[in-house]
Amino acid sequence: MxxxxxxxxxxxxxxxxxxxxxxxxxxxxxxxxxxxxxxxxxxxxxxxxxxxxxxxxxxxxxxxxxxxxxxxxxxxxxxxxxxxxxxxxxxxxxxxxxxxxxxxxxxxxxxxxxxxxxxxxxxxxxxxxxxxxxxxxxxxxxxxxxxxxxxxxxxxxxxxxxxxxxxxxxxxxxxxxxxxLDLNFWTPAAADPSRTRSFVRFLYAGSPKAIRGFDLLLDAFRRLGSRDAELRILARGSTDAEVNAIRRRIDSRLGELRDRVEIVGGWMERERYREELRAADVAVLPFVLVPSELPVSVLECIACGTPVIATDIDGLPEAVGSAGMIVRSGSAAALSAAMRDLAMDSDRIRQLRAHCIDNRKNMxxxxxxxxxxxxxxxx
The missing domain is CATH 3.40.50.2000 (Glycogen Phosphorylase B;)
Known part of the structure; x- marks a missing residue:
């Protein structure tokens, strides 16, 4: 053929x-x-x-x-x-x-x-x-x-x-x-990372574009207003100048909460990227629109045992399933509410992490x- x-x-x-x-x-x-x-x-x-x-x-x-x-x-x-x-x-x-x-x-x-x-x-x-x-x-x-x-x-x-x-x-x-997905590579961490720190680490992975909901995420984090939460941004491939531009956007939007945000740019081997996914408590992928129907980053997070907050766009709800939370796209208020719910409930995060492991079996x-x-x- x-x-x-x-x-x-x-x-x-x-x-x-x-x-x-x-x-x-x-x-x-x-x-x-x-x-x-x-x-x-x-x-x-x-x-x-x-x-x-x-x-x-x-x-x-x-x-x-x-x-x-x-x-x-x-x-x-x-x-x-x-x-x-x-x-x-x-x-x-x-x-x-x-x-x-x-x-x-x-x-x-x-x-x-x-x-x-x-x-x-x-x-x-x-x-x-x-x-x-x-x-x-x-x-x-x-x-x-x-x-x-x-x-x-x-x-x-x-x-x-x-x-x-x-x-x-x-x-x-x-x-x-x-x-x-390469299920032999994208595997969960041996231990729950949340047990080693006193705050909740939210992770954003991807380019800081409006279509991916980056600005909405910053607004949601500002609404969250919690000193017990950290936002880590993986801007893979970003140059120093681009990282500085991202930092300026964060400074202008978050004020005193800006010190709760960390940016990782530059080249990143996928082994390092996997460790970043594993180390997060919750991944936040608030797409306004999905450029390529189903972002593989959602599957990678879940396969690594990391719950996902995503939006109700296209195939995201069926990809996330019980391994996270789905919010209305374009709503910083809805996104912030979901982040607050998880930031205040470590048991819920552990439950979602267990659902990630279950969902992984069907990948x-x-x-x-x-x-x-x-x-x-x-x-």
Missing amino acids: KVLFCVYGYSPDAELLQPWLTVRQVASVLIASGWEVHLLTDVDKRPTLAGLQHHYVRTMRPSNANEVRTVLEMVAPDRIIVLTTPLNLMFSGWYRFVRCEMIAFLTYPFYTHAELTRALPHLCREDLVTYGRHALVPKFLWTRTLKKYFSAVIAQSNKTAARVAEAAGSGVAAHGLRAG LDWDSVGREWLQVLSA
């Missing part, structure tokens, strides 16, 4: 980020199963995965449809998997050249206008452009394209799969296939995820 992944922005630098991480891991399982796997992308850098055959085109936009067509005719795949958003469903003129079954891998949660409206006050101009252009695509147009060209869709949350299935109708099969490693994809692609 020969399969072609059509993936914008795929490069060796992005292989540890979603959705490219899933593409790489699934491709690895397919190759190991004897499939011939090809990658069509608009980045002229060869992937690191042995056996993944790379094909570069300048762009996958309609203006370059003939170059894409040339690759399609040369590879002659049995299946094509396309990373899909509302916008590229509207503007991918090369679909008409496909002569085999196409499956859409949804890399955008297909937000409703109500969800986007709620997020608007918290988005920067760049995010407004990115998400606004998807929202401007009428629902009937992207569903028409799905029905015309695709036999199935794959989403990493059941919520998105159900939403698209309802819109596209019975002619398009919808599959909710979870993201995987899938990447081999298992790859086999689920294999079943869908073989049908």
Whole structure:
């Protein structure tokens, strides 16, 4: 069987980020199963995965449809998997050249206008452009394209799969296939870290962007107003100048509580990152919108035994389950209330930590995820 992944922005630098991480891991399982796997992308850098055959085109936009067509005719795949958003469903003129079954891998949660409206006050101009252009695509147009060209869709949350299935109708099969994790690496700490200190350590992991709820977190921590809580920010990859800029934002928002916030920037090996997750009492990931449907950081925290406070956006509630708390997105008051509840109840944190261990048993490693994809692609 020969399969072609059509993936914008795929490069060796992005292989540890979603959705490219899933593409790489699934491709690895397919190759190991004897499939011939090809990658069509608009980045002229060869992937690191042995056996993944790379094909570069300048762009996958309609203006370059003939170059894409040339690759399609040369590879002659049995299946094509396309990373899909509302916008590229509207503007991918090369679909008409496909002569085999196409499956859409949804890399955008297909937000409703109500969800986007709620997020608007918290988005920067760049995010407004990115998400606004998807929202401007009428629902009937992207569903028409799905029905015309695709036999199935794959989403990493059941919520998105159900939403698209309802819109596209019975002619398009919808599959909710979870993201995987290296469960041999992301393991809990041997001992409960909260027993070694007298305060609660909240952890924020990720870039300090408004779309990830960073400013909301600072407002929530200010509302918390507790000297018995610490906020640790893992701004991995941030330069000294960027860390200083983050510090200025913290100083301006938190006043005298600023000394309860610690920032860790610069390069961080994943072993060090794992230890940071293990050492936290609670991870706070207050996404306003989820850029790639299901952030793998949520799964990493839970697998390490660290409860998560997350928001009610897309697949986050089903990913967190009983291993944390879910609050309304965009609400600093709701976030602060959840943080206060846990800061005042160490027994509750220990209960949630136990739920993390239970939830971890139901997580899938990447081999298992790859086999689920294999079943869908073989049908």
